[in-house]
Amino acid sequence: MPTLGVNIDHIATIRQARRTVEPDPVAAAVLAELGGADGITVHLREDRRHIQDRDVRLLRQTVRTHLNLEMAATDEMVAIALDIQPDYVTLVPEKREEVTTEGGLDIVSQLDRMNEVVDKLQSADIPVSLFIDAENAQIEASVKTKAKFIELHTGRYAEAHNEASRQNELKILSQGAKQALASGLRVNAGHGLTYWNVYPVAGIPGMEELNIGHTIVSRAALVGLERAVREMKQAIHGEL
Numbered sequence: 001m002p003t004l005g006v007n008i009d010h011i012a013t014i015r016q017a018r019r020t021v022e023p024d025p026v027a028a029a030v031l032a033e034l035g036g037a038d039g040i041t042v043h044l045r046e047d048r049r050h051i052q053d054r055d056v057r058l059l060r061q062t063v064r065t066h067l068n069l070e071m072a073a074t075d076e077m078v079a080i081a082l083d084i085q086p087d088y089v090t091l092v093p094e095k096r097e098e099v100t101t102e103g104g105l106d107i108v109s110q111l112d113r114m115n116e117v118v119d120k121l122q123s124a125d126i127p128v129s130l131f132i133d134a135e136n137a138q139i140e141a142s143v144k145t146k147a148k149f150i151e152l153h154t155g156r157y158a159e160a161h162n163e164a165s166r167q168n169e170l171k172i173l174s175q176g177a178k179q180a181l182a183s184g185l186r187v188n189a190g191h192g193l194t195y196w197n198v199y200p201v202a203g204i205p206g207m208e209e210l211n212i213g214h215t216i217v218s219r220a221a222l223v224g225l226e227r228a229v230r231e232m233k234q235a236i237h238g239e240l
């Protein structure tokens with residue numbers, strides 16, 4: 001079964017709603033780890049709408065599992081990653097006006113830039129994951145970059161309106177994972193996964209880590225973060 005990377009961005013969203021100091025994502029990471037998180041994920045957006053630079057710096061010192069830094073492939077973010085040295089970086093697409101990450105990175109159309117960024121980070125011993133849709137061409141291009149991982153965007157699966165289209169999206173994810181693994185990539189997945197839809201994705205052969213945030217923070221608001229993380233581990237194992 002895949003490991004669980006807990007995305008704590010939306011702990012910071014609550015804090016930034018008032019531009020205050022609570023709740024602190026650093027404390028949230030400790031509680032997530034006590035609940036069984038295998039890793040902590042944060043997305044340092046260019047507009048700093050939730051996670052702040054200070055959070056990433058402190059998390060680098062306090063996270064006891066591993067720290068996955070999601071970021072756009074910009075020079076500013078590359079410099080921050082090289083300075084902070086997260087355990088791995090996930091390159092994601094970003095639009096200022098979006099509510100959340102819409103779709104995967106287009107590696108095919110930006111291959112030269114992706115090659116450059118992956119090379120810079122991996123030369124500094126920071127493994128790179130590329131957040132992409134499960135499409136043949138994107139997977140083939142990801143292999144060319146020599147990134148160690150891809151993260152399959154599960155948004156379309158999560159948003160499927162009926163069982164037939166959900167099954168179809170699951171098949172696309174499974175085929176993508178199979179193609180990527182056969183090409184030597186390691187495979188993670190995430191976005192929009194919930195307690196109710198995670199189990200089939202967790203069952204995709206070779207799936208290594210699931211990055212899950214919004215649903216865990218939502219449940220945590222009601223039952224506490226440690227319990228919410230513990231229950232997500234149970235959901236991944238089909239025990240909830």
Ligand SMILES: CC(=O)[C@@H](O)[C@H](O)COP(=O)(O)O
Binds near residue numbers: 100101191213
């Ligand atoms: C790339 C990704 O899927 C995560 O960063 C997730 O979207 C949570 O952050 P946002 O809500 O800011 O998109």
Ligand SMILES: NCC(=O)COP(=O)(O)O
Binds near residue numbers: 041190212215
């Ligand atoms: N990369 C996906 C992620 O980190 C969490 O996304 P979500 O569960 O908040 O939709």
